[in-house]
Amino acid sequence: MTAATVVSGLLAVEVPYWAASIIKVGVVALVIPTAALVLGYVFLMKMMSFMQSRLGPMEAGPYGTLQLLADGLKFLQKEDIFPAKADRTVFALAPLVVLISTFLIYVVIPTGPDAVVAQLDVGIFYALAVSSLSVVGILMAGWASANKYALMGGLRAAGQLIAYELPLVLAVMGVVIQAGTLDLQKIVTTQATGEIFGWDGIGNPFILTQFAGFFIFLVAVQAELTQPPFDMPVAESEIVGGYQVEYTGFRFLFFFMGEFGTAFAFAALASVLFLGGWALPWGDLGHWGFNIAGPAIMLVKVLAVSALIFWFRFTYPRLREDQLQRLAWKFLIPLSLVNIVVTGIFKVVL
Amino acid sequence: MSEFLRDYLLVAIFLVLASALVFGMLGLGSLLRPTRSQPQKYMTYESGVDPVGLGWSQSNIRYYVFALLFVMFDVEAVFIFPWATRLEAYGSFGLVEMAIFIFILALGLVYAWRKGVLRWI
CATH class of the missing domain: 1.20.5 (Single alpha-helices involved in coiled-coils or other helix-helix interfaces)
Structure with a gap:
């Protein structure tokens, strides 16, 4: 008996529905904070520091690895201040809306044939819908703070997030046309078993046929995350933090966890949609092989996409507000409409 | 279930x-x-000086027209998703139909562009 059959024998035990649900939910609840910590440490602290010829945090833990935990503990002890003029209920709930919407994206992200919380038929549609809920939280924060900077930041964020929602959705449409399904698992298997113009050497990772879609998706993700070069809603030098300006302690931290959690989730979505998800371009590990190796394969792809996202972040200066809107409406949306039509023609004709 | x-x-x-x-x-x-409550902590933050007027002051929402355009394109997206999943079954008929649909919507965008609402106003 080979090792593979032993493993699959052990894992093939029928788990009752409730137990499977608890395991899945527990694993994801652990993965998200860890993901936010890893991304924050590797990219925000170390990669940015090295790109700017400095060391970054070095004191907490070896090479500063525990810096973010120390920061979290610090935020835990901070006083929870509600401005006297703020709308208290809305002010209190806004960061929770942002963070919970981030959690909900992870429900559909597949990391193996069975390693997914819920395989929804409308997978990618659900992910996009849930991710755009954070706009509501940000508008709530901006309005409820009763602060001029916050109001301005909230309005900027709303204008930016709805403008880039469209390229994001329309870029995904090309992948949906090629795969013929909204189900993220089926999108992965389509890429693994697909072929490019009759050649099936590496399957058909959609980045090769949908490179325009991939480009639009990455730019739109950057704007959805309100990261530089699209960080006008939180621009420190103009509106000192925008909608976050009145927040303290853990509620302030929630916005950051939401940002990095969403960055990880969008990187995962990009790797599922364009880079083949948990599947390998060559070699079939079998059903249980992929259930075990899938998360590791996904992690490599997610880190690669995140590196790209954060590289943009550290490289480009902030755009002006009107340049931002011009880029979305006059370039990205027409480009993604053309992409849809061209993809449709290729799908039908070829 | x-x-x-x-x-x-x-x-x-x-x-x-x-x-x-x-x-x-x-x-x-x-x-x-x-x-430890002190009244200064609960004042609205305005870069260190005492706040002037209300926080909910009137401000120019420059992008309200974009919000209307957004609704238009979002509805379009809802129509395109089911089409995109079944394109193979519809064939060239579906392709032409959707091309006309996208063309009409793009016309709306071009109209807004020509009217000058896509710039800083």
Whole structure:
């Protein structure tokens, strides 16, 4: 008996529905904070520091690895201040809306044939819908703070997030046309078993046929995350933090966890949609092989996409507000409409 | 329960768990953090000087026209998604139909562009 059959024998035990649900939910609840910590440490602290010829945090833990935990503990002890003029209920709930919407994206992200919380038929549609809920939280924060900077930041964020929602959705449409399904698992298997113009050497990772879609998706993700070069809603030098300006302690931290959690989730979505998800371009590990190796394969792809996202972040200066809107409406949306039509023609004709 | 509903039950469980986690973290914080109230702490922040006027002052929402355009394109997206999943079955008929649909919507964008609402106003 080979090792593979032993493993699959052990894992093939029928788990009752409730137990499977608890395991899945527990694993994801652990993965998200860890993901936010890893991304924050590797990219925000170390990669940015090295790109700017400095060391970054070095004191907490070896090479500063525990810096973010120390920061979290610090935020835990901070006083929870509600401005006297703020709308208290809305002010209190806004960061929770942002963070919970981030959690909900992870429900559909597949990391193996069975390693997914819920395989929804409308997978990618659900992910996009849930991710755009954070706009509501940000508008709530901006309005409820009763602060001029916050109001301005909230309005900027709303204008930016709805403008880039469209390229994001329309870029995904090309992948949906090629795969013929909204189900993220089926999108992965389509890429693994697909072929490019009759050649099936590496399957058909959609980045090769949908490179325009991939480009639009990455730019739109950057704007959805309100990261530089699209960080006008939180621009420190103009509106000192925008909608976050009145927040303290853990509620302030929630916005950051939401940002990095969403960055990880969008990187995962990009790797599922364009880079083949948990599947390998060559070699079939079998059903249980992929259930075990899938998360590791996904992690490599997610880190690669995140590196790209954060590289943009550290490289480009902030755009002006009107340049931002011009880029979305006059370039990205027409480009993604053309992409849809061209993809449709290729799908039908070829 | 059907497989379909079970999947959405998981989403609901996840929503409850995420809320519990978030409120739990806030609860933990409330046990640890101090509360030393001073009136200055609750003033609206305006870069260090005393706030002038109300926080909810009138401001020019420059992008309200974009919000209308957004609704138009979002509805379009809802129509394109089901079409995109079944394009193979529709064939060239579906392709031409959708090309006309996208063309008419693009016309709307071009109209807005020519009217000058896509710039800083």
